[in-house]
Amino acid sequence: MIFVLGATGKVGRALVPTLLDAGADVRALTRDPAKATVDPRADVVQGDLDTADLPALLDGADRVFVLTQGHSTEREAAVARAATRAGVTHLVKLSTTGVHFGQTDPITRAHADAEQAIREAGPAWTILRPGAFMDNRFAWRDTIRDENTVYAAEGDPASALIHVRDIAAVATLALTTPDHHGATYELTGGEALTTERQVAILSAALGRSVKFVEEPESAARERMMRKYGWPAQAVDGFFALKRESAQREHVVFDTVERLLGRPPLTFANWAGENAAAFPYHYRG
Numbered sequence: 001m002i003f004v005l006g007a008t009g010k011v012g013r014a015l016v017p018t019l020l021d022a023g024a025d026v027r028a029l030t031r032d033p034a035k036a037t038v039d040p041r042a043d044v045v046q047g048d049l050d051t052a053d054l055p056a057l058l059d060g061a062d063r064v065f066v067l068t069q070g071h072s073t074e075r076e077a078a079v080a081r082a083a084t085r086a087g088v089t090h091l092v093k094l095s096t097t098g099v100h101f102g103q104t105d106p107i108t109r110a111h112a113d114a115e116q117a118i119r120e121a122g123p124a125w126t127i128l129r130p131g132a133f134m135d136n137r138f139a140w141r142d143t144i145r146d147e148n149t150v151y152a153a154e155g156d157p158a159s160a161l162i163h164v165r166d167i168a169a170v171a172t173l174a175l176t177t178p179d180h181h182g183a184t185y186e187l188t189g190g191e192a193l194t195t196e197r198q199v200a201i202l203s204a205a206l207g208r209s210v211k212f213v214e215e216p217e218s219a220a221r222e223r224m225m226r227k228y229g230w231p232a233q234a235v236d237g238f239f240a241l242k243r244e245s246a247q248r249e250h251v252v253f254d255t256v257e258r259l260l261g262r263p264p265l266t267f268a269n270w271a272g273e274n275a276a277a278f279p280y281h282y283r284g
Ligand SMILES: NC(=O)c1ccc[n+]([C@@H]2O[C@H](COP(=O)([O-])OP(=O)(O)OC[C@H]3O[C@@H](n4cnc5c(N)ncnc54)[C@H](OP(=O)(O)O)[C@@H]3O)[C@@H](O)[C@H]2O)c1
Pocket: 005, 006, 007, 008, 009, 010, 011, 012, 029, 030, 031, 032, 036, 047, 048, 049, 050, 067, 068, 069, 070, 071, 094, 095, 096, 097, 107, 130, 131, 132, 133, 136
């Protein structure tokens, strides 16, 4: 049985059905099963990684997909230790390309330390290091709805965004086939797109022209805190990561195509699938 952490998140929502389709038994973790939308074929279990009885959650698991939010090395190290004691044979950790590039921002450092904890725990391991997700563009929903506009901080880099279904497909391969023990995979989409180009592709999928506005970082910070309610510390972490990743976000890795035998999904694929998620109230 495969125990999936982060089962209700962007990656986990794509991963759980793919694992089930591959014939695996899946236990899916969430803090709130009443709110969670999880594939009904999975065994949904309640637990908060900060307080949970890990041995009970891990009982009977032979593989674990390790994804935590909040970038706590200690949380992942605790999962790795408990998994080892529970007899788990394979840990697959979701990390970030930032580790490959040696970034030193706090989010990347936490992933680097957690990778180390996973490698040293005992079970076989596989590390997946995706770059920025296409799903991050759901953050554009509110200003597209209210103003038909996407605001981006000046100097936003071209980015080789990856579709979460490609991450899920690689994770499924790693968790269900034998050849990926001890492997570390950097994962991106197939091409780097400027933010302006991404907005043009989304506009084509929506059938209307969405405006693209570049703004100073101070305005972007203000928007994240005031409009989206991000805590100041999270905004700092976001921009620290962004400053360090800006030089590398355009780098394309061929890993998805090499492993899956098909090209990565494109931003046009993503925009077409998600057009309905961008409603439009703007009458300006
Ligand atoms: N976004 C990017 O561009 C990007 C790029 C590279 C790497 N990453 C990495 O991807 C990871 C985030 O993945 P994601 O975007 O799929 O996640 P997400 O959509 O932010 O969802 C977070 C998941 O974590 C679970 N969770 C949060 N706190 C928890 C707790 N205390 N105990 C148990 N479960 C908890 C949530 O479950 P419930 O709410 O149901 O409990 C949910 O399933 C991070 O490590 C991030 O650094 C992101």
